[in-house]
Amino acid sequence: MHELRQSAPSAEGVDAAAVGHFLDALATAGIEAHSLMLLRHGAVVADAHWAPYEAGQLNLLYSLSKSFVSVAAGIAVQENRFRLTDRIVDLVPDLVPPDVADNWRLVTVRDCLRMATGHLDDPAFHLAADDWLAAFLRMPPEQAPGSVFTYNQLATYTVARLIQETAGERLLDYLRPRLFEPLGVDTAAWLTDGHGHDLGFSGLHLPTDAIARLGQLLLQRGEWHGRQLVPAGWIEEATSPQMPNDGAHRRPGVEEPTFDWGHGYGYQFWLCRNGFRGDGAFGQFCGAAGV
Structure with missing residues (x-):
């Protein structure tokens, strides 16, 4: 290591x-x-x-988990498991209800990654649902995808599910040989939804050292000791503005975001005045600036 x-x-x-x-x-x-x-x-x-x-102690990363989903998605796209432009309803046809909303038929993988599914609120869902993704597909987006920024837990969960469905294994197991082991991360855990699917939007447990390694990997555009773990182009795209998240692009009536909350959103990364960051509740941060 x-x-x-x-x-x-x-x-x-x-x-x-x-x-x-x-x-x-x-x-x-x-x-x-x-x-x-x-x-x-x-x-x-x-x-x-x-x-x-x-x-070395494992820490719950809360929403910083989302940034690891972004990295996993970049690897999955490179492996041709799905494309950014693929529509969610086409990737999981067995879960789509017969009366799925027209706006849902337009939601793509990219829309989920950039928190732009068209929902005006972070969708509420019942944790006891047999299938969270099926439940999400029954929640109609009020606006067209790409028109409004809404921080959306189930959007991230959807991307995590797509990786698990196409890889045939848990997201955690998918990342072990592709990311964690090459980075030298020996211990990791991820909470599930109770049905064998890693949460994606939260639940990842890692030591602080692993978060530091992720930040350095991002600064090195996905390269680690001579090995390209994540496509450089994906890192550039994921940490660049993909969706405006100022007041004009949020639900009507929402106040203008302050400080580093309104500089745009990438693929599960917040854009800041100086660089970008992964961000979890209670101050779980992975910030990076190329200076």
Whole structure:
């Protein structure tokens, strides 16, 4: 396994005092940090874990899980399992209800990845449903796909299901030889929907080191120690604006997003003023900037 290179902040052009001030600011603000890894030029320049949280411990990533689904989708597209332009109803015909809404017939894989299925709200669904994707297909999009940005858990779940259905194995198992093992990630777990399907939109458990490795992989456009794990073109596309998410492109009446919430959305990545990020509840971040 390739260990991440360790280096002093000053050797990589990072102000060590600034890192210290940041950590002090976290403490002053009362923010309960669990772990932090900062990389520059591919080297770890800061690595901190707050007790009782330890290095190597599995952490629930919440919606940061979505960014791993994006990477998996890029690999699946390269393997010709499906295309971005494929319509969901054509990929899972057995789950499509006879009275499926006209707008649903137009939703593509790309629409799901960029949170633009046409639904005005994050669809509510009953966790006891026999099949979550079938239940989602019974929820009519109020607008045409691509016309409105709505953060949508089941859109991500749909992409995860497509990978599982076409690969014939759990998403977690699909990623082990293609992503986790080459990255040197030995332990990972993913919660399921109770019917053998990984959630996709949440539920992934990884150590902080694995998140750092994903960020570095993204900065290296999918290349890792001479091996192209994810197509470079996919990384470029996934971390570029694919859907406007300002107030004009959200549900009518929604306030204009603040800070780094309205700079556009890629394929399961948020675009920021400086770079992009994967983002999970309670501060699960994988941020990257090519500087």
